[in-house]
Amino acid sequence: MNKPYLSVVIPAYNAGEKLSKLLVSLGRSKYKNFEVIVGDDGSEEEQRSKIKDQKSNVRIVRLLKNRGPAAARNEAARLAKGRVLVFLDSDTEVYADTLSRIAEKFENDDDLTALTGVWDKHQRTRDFFPQFKALRDWSYWTNERDSDGYYYLFSTRIAALKRDVFSRLGGFNEAFRQMEDVEMTYRIARRYAIIFADDVRVHHEFEGFFAVARKYFWRSYYWSRMYRERRKFDPVATTMWETLAALSGVATVGFFVWAVGVIIALGLVLSIKGLVLSTFMIEAVILLILGSLVFLCIHIFFLRKFLGFVYKEKGMVFTVKSLGVGMILYCVILLGSAYFFLRKSMS
Structure with a gap:
């Protein structure tokens, strides 16, 4: 059997229902030459039972305890066979052409090492805050971006990286319980360009104000830790x-x-x-x-x-x-x- 070209890596913690929706959306993908590996980050037993393999190419790596998304991604990526790793968050859903667009970009450009996509601006809910957050993120990426088109941010909500480069970099830094994607971004950007592919999209339903505010607090905490060491701002969002x-x-x-x-x-x-x-x-x-x-x-x-x-x-x-x-x-x-x-x- 031929090796898959893409290996989709998903960290999950107590994300049974959301993860199932993501796996269903992956099953509807037009592109078929891919595998899916889920890093179950020490989920509760009740939540684990909700995770059902939607297709035969889905594998689940179970961590004995909760170690954070960086560790879950690393454990899943160790089993990957594809030439390109595609990172998705468990609370996203891909479109039918998401994977095909990623594969096409890497197949047509041997120099391409890493890319990041974007989550669309639409929300299914009519509540104000999720709609606001979706528009705020969309504006960061599409209206307030650098003119050269190159991005530091390797956003693991939807991003792809050559597997050999990932291995060479040593994977995600597991010391970071949050902002591990930004820390990885800095290491990638020392040697390679991370392109922004605005046609590579996923859907993401945002949480309410208090859940997002809590994430903002801790992401700011960890970003300040990195800023103290680097003394640099970023070209996107944290400018x-x-x-x-x-x-x-x-x-x-x-x-x-x-x-x-x-x-x-x-x-x-x-x-x-x-x-x-x-x-x-x-x-x-x-x-x-x-x-x-x-x-x-x-x-x-x-x-x-x-x-x-x-x-x-x-x-x-x-x-x-x-x-x-x-x-x-x-x-x-x-x-x-x-x-x-x-x-x-x-x-």
Whole structure:
């Protein structure tokens, strides 16, 4: 039997139902010369029983305990026979042409080493936050990308890499429970280009606000760890401009919160101390509100491409809500980074 050209590698932890949908979508792929290897990252027994092989070419490698997606991918990749490894997250679904487009690109370009695809901007749910998150990610990749078309980010939600290069690099760094894809990106990019293939797509349904905010916190924590060592920003998402957008957004929220606090205090002073002190506080409120408005204008300037894109897609109300929710997420991101540097300073 001929060896498969593509080896699809999927890490999974308690992802029975979502993984089954992914395996079904892979079974509907137009491209057939591939194998599927799932790294079960110590899932609970009840969840393991939900994972059913959809096709005969699906193999499951079971880890004895939960070691993180990096370890699950590494264990699965060790069994791979294909020339190209295709990495997918367990909560994605491929389209009928996803694998064929990957295979075509590698077959037609011997110099191609690594590529990353993109997840589409549409969500099945009508809830606001998943739709916002899908549009935010889509804008990062399609509206705010570098003009040269080359990307640092090797996004394992949908990415492909030659198997011999993966082996040469030693696989994913298992010390990273999160951001292992970014750490791998840096090692790939030292020697090879990672191209962005915007026609290689998967579908991904995003979670709610609190689940995503928790991931943002810890991804920011681990990214700060890498930034401390590299002292460099990235060309995608974690750019210098995105950092300035985050800082201006947090400053907007900070000045606004201070203004509200002073207004509350002002109400107490008016009823107790009289007019002299309250006049000073009124001036303070005005300055704080002006400061908030200045930083808001700066923030909107940095986000003008995203906000313009959202306005065309969803209208003004959705855009305003996106601006507010985005600022809250920026606060979470900076908290994650601050937590890392605080722990580092205390160690």
